[in-house]
Amino acid sequence: xxDQAVTATGLMxxxxxxxxxxxxxxxxxxxxxxxxxxxxGAGKTTTLRMxxxxxxPDGGARTLLGCAHPRDASDRVGYLPEERGLYPGMKAKEAIxxxxxxxxxxxxxxxxxxxxxxxxxxxxxxxxxxxRKLSKGMAQLVQLLGSVVHRPDLLVLDEPFSGLDPVNQEKxxxxxxxxxxxGATILFSTHVMAHAERLCDRLAIIAGxxxxxxxxxDDARATLPARVHYQPRQRSPGITALLPPDxxxxxxxxxxxxxxxxxxxxxxxxxxxxxxxxxxSIERPSLHEAFVRIVGAAADDDDGAPR
Amino acid sequence: MTRVRRFLRQMLxxxxxxxxxxxxxxxxxxxxxxxxxxxxxxxxxxxGAAQMNxxxxxxxxxxxxxxxxxxxxxxxxxxxxxxxxxxxxxxAPLAIVAPTADPAAQARTLVxxxxxxxxxxxxxxxxxxxxxxxxxxxxxxxxLEGLAHATLATERLGDPVRVRARRxxxxxxxxxxxxxxxxxxxxxxxxxxxxxxxxxxxxxxxAEERNNKVIEILxxxxxxxxxxxxxxxxxxxxxxxxxxxxxxxxxxxLNLLPAGVSAAFGELxxxxxxxxxxxxxxxxxxxxxxxLGSAFLAIGAQAQSQREIQMLSxxxxxxxVAMFALASAAARAxxxxxxxxxxxxxxxxxxxxxxxxxxxxxxWPHVAALAWQALWVALFIGAGARLFRRGVLQSGSGRWxxxxxxxxxxxx
Numbered sequence: 001x002x003d004q005a006v007t008a009t010g011l012m013x014x015x016x017x018x019x020x021x022x023x024x025x026x027x028x029x030x031x032x033x034x035x036x037x038x039x040x041g042a043g044k045t046t047t048l049r050m051x052x053x054x055x056x057p058d059g060g061a062r063t064l065l066g067c068a069h070p071r072d073a074s075d076r077v078g079y080l081p082e083e084r085g086l087y088p089g090m091k092a093k094e095a096i097x098x099x100x101x102x103x104x105x106x107x108x109x110x111x112x113x114x115x116x117x118x119x120x121x122x123x124x125x126x127x128x129x130x131x132r133k134l135s136k137g138m139a140q141l142v143q144l145l146g147s148v149v150h151r152p153d154l155l156v157l158d159e160p161f162s163g164l165d166p167v168n169q170e171k172x173x174x175x176x177x178x179x180x181x182x183g184a185t186i187l188f189s190t191h192v193m194a195h196a197e198r199l200c201d202r203l204a205i206i207a208g209x210x211x212x213x214x215x216x217x218d219d220a221r222a223t224l225p226a227r228v229h230y231q232p233r234q235r236s237p238g239i240t241a242l243l244p245p246d247x248x249x250x251x252x253x254x255x256x257x258x259x260x261x262x263x264x265x266x267x268x269x270x271x272x273x274x275x276x277x278x279x280x281s282i283e284r285p286s287l288h289e290a291f292v293r294i295v296g297a298a299a300d301d302d303d304g305a306p307r
Numbered sequence: 308m309t310r311v312r313r314f315l316r317q318m319l320x321x322x323x324x325x326x327x328x329x330x331x332x333x334x335x336x337x338x339x340x341x342x343x344x345x346x347x348x349x350x351x352x353x354x355g356a357a358q359m360n361x362x363x364x365x366x367x368x369x370x371x372x373x374x375x376x377x378x379x380x381x382x383x384x385x386x387x388x389x390x391x392x393x394x395x396x397x398x399a400p401l402a403i404v405a406p407t408a409d410p411a412a413q414a415r416t417l418v419x420x421x422x423x424x425x426x427x428x429x430x431x432x433x434x435x436x437x438x439x440x441x442x443x444x445x446x447x448x449x450x451l452e453g454l455a456h457a458t459l460a461t462e463r464l465g466d467p468v469r470v471r472a473r474r475x476x477x478x479x480x481x482x483x484x485x486x487x488x489x490x491x492x493x494x495x496x497x498x499x500x501x502x503x504x505x506x507x508x509x510x511x512x513x514a515e516e517r518n519n520k521v522i523e524i525l526x527x528x529x530x531x532x533x534x535x536x537x538x539x540x541x542x543x544x545x546x547x548x549x550x551x552x553x554x555x556x557x558x559x560x561l562n563l564l565p566a567g568v569s570a571a572f573g574e575l576x577x578x579x580x581x582x583x584x585x586x587x588x589x590x591x592x593x594x595x596x597x598x599l600g601s602a603f604l605a606i607g608a609q610a611q612s613q614r615e616i617q618m619l620s621x622x623x624x625x626x627x628v629a630m631f632a633l634a635s636a637a638a639r640a641x642x643x644x645x646x647x648x649x650x651x652x653x654x655x656x657x658x659x660x661x662x663x664x665x666x667x668x669x670x671w672p673h674v675a676a677l678a679w680q681a682l683w684v685a686l687f688i689g690a691g692a693r694l695f696r697r698g699v700l701q702s703g704s705g706r707w708x709x710x711x712x713x714x715x716x717x718x719x
Contacts, residue, residue: 054526055700071530075313079527085520089328101320102528104313
């Protein structure tokens with residue numbers, strides 16, 4: 001347990017008759033950036049809220065920074081909820097200090113850090129402005145700074161990139177990496193694969209309230225075979241007999257999954273049959289493709305076996 | 308121990324935010340000075356009403372149709388009798404009119420006259436007079452009858468017997484029973500009046516966090532019990548500021564009052580002694596505020612919209628008035644079963660106990676009552692947080708005992 005920042009085993013949550021989370025396991029190593037991926041309504045937010053102790057699970061267990069009850073660790077945790085909210089009448093630096101003081105950071109220290117952090121984020125002049133006077137993106141950044149002002153050991157971000165323009169998304173990625181370099185563990189949820197692909201050390205894919213995959217980004221991509229795009233020197237009718245059965249014509253060439261025994265035997269056959277090689281590329285599937293495949297399979301699964 | 312300390316710290320953080328957010332607004336000044344506005348308006352209204360009253364008595368008359376010889380005697384008797392009636396209860400001034408040939412017609416003319424109100428006209432033989440009365444002027448009739456009696460006696464006896472007693476004024480020796488009941492009622496009313504205006508504020512206070520989604524941040528960072536407790540404490544701070552401000556103002560004004568009025572207040576001395584009573588009044592005001600406030604906070608937190616909160620204000624006012632009625636009935640009957648019920652029922656307990664402080668000198672019931680009330684405040688906060696967690700945050704499926712045992716929430 002010591003090297004896990006967050007563990008969850010068999011977490012379950014029912015809203016009425018519906019099982020929103022149906023036995024999710026998580027193990028977030030300390031110091032890692034961990035992504036919880038899933039389509040809308042998969043149960044990501046509910047899982048995070050249970051892990052944080054905002055709501056209580058109907059079944060299963062979780063530990064947060066080694067504490068059996070999440071409340072005991074709350075001062076060492078930072079959280080950016082999906083539904084952003086700040087007191088509109090508060091000044092930006094007060095809002096950050098308030099969020100810090102909820103987590104045990106003295107107000108004065110919080111205010112001082114807030115000014116520094118806002119300046120570092122290029123919002124130095126916003127420190128004394130009220131939240132209602134800030135743009136949505138700025139307010140979101142203020143809230144993010146508020147969730148890290150007390151330098152938490154664990155940072156939980158629920159859909160942190162939603163609603164941010166690309167420049168601010170870049171800033172947020174930099175901030176997440178900086179927090180990781182400081183030594184914090186980061187657990188975040190998203191349904192945008194690009195961020196997960198760039199940031200995550202490990203990830204879990206949740207769909208239909210269950211965990212469908214756990215591992216590294218590479219592990220996820222490896223769930224699909226690589227795609228081969230092969231272009232012969234000239235198109236001749238006999239070639240289809242030599243290519244794998246799933247090959248489909250694509251432009252001047254063919255597209256098919258990388259065979260289980262590698263590309264070399266196939267190439268040898270093709271060269272021997274004098275089809276030649278005008279072009280050849282082997283593309284690993286993206287996380288996006290892996291995600292769609294895993295989530296799609298999960299949906300088929302659930303359709304086949306309704307609960 | 309650290310868990311309790313952390314809980315207190317979290318609660319104070321929330322309380323501080325709420326206090327500052329409430330006090331540091333222009334609307335708060337309006338709230339703070341509302342009693343001055345109210346007093347100003349009622350003073351203007353009072354002066355106006357008093358002037359109208361004066362006008363009434365100026366214009367109204369009672370009239371006696373008498374020959375001048377009897378008229379002089381009656382005027383003297385009127386001056387004597389009028390003195391023993393308290394100022395507010397005196398009849399309209401008396402006018403003596405000499406009789407004409409038909410006094411009955413004369414009387415009717417007088418009553419019908421439109422230039423001034425005539426409450427009553429007496430005419431005829433003084434031993435068997437007729438009194439013509441305006442509607443609702445029965446007292447004027449009684450008075451004219453009495454005047455006729457006195458006038459006739461003086462006339463027949465010549466110089467009547469006049470008794471002049473030697474009067475000895477005693478000093479205040481102790482509290483009167485009436486004074487105690489009066490003090491009990493005033494104390495209950497004082498606590499009620501303060502909480503009526505102040506505790507109702509708490510109802511809508513969770514709405515802010517629900518509307519602007521801050522609740523998610525709060526709920527993630529601190530236990531809901533600390534959020535509820537903190538909100539209650541923050542608004543209680545506002546109430547204390549308000550009461551402190553006006554307490555000081557009114558205290559200074561009382562110092563300016565003439566000595567006679569202060570002596571009248573002495574009559575109201577509470578049984579438990581003035582300093583002890585001041586302490587208990589403050590303590591029970593706090594408890595009344597916290598009890599009603601925590602109950603209202605719990606109910607208000609369930610409201611889905613601003614409209615629902617407004618709808619709640621009527622039942623909430625009714626609850627307060629009911630508690631006040633119960634406690635003031637108890638203050639008039641110390642030691643009765645009703646009083647005991649009012650003292651034990653948590654929502655009326657602070658009101659009833661402050662009434663008890665005026666009539667009974669023993670301290671231990673107060674210690675017990677304060678502890679009992681504090682327990683209920685904690686229970687209300689706990690129940691409010693639980694309801695909120697389940698209803699609004701959509702958590703818990705009835706197995707709260709399990710996570711309570713895990714130490715989800717330290718005692719409030």
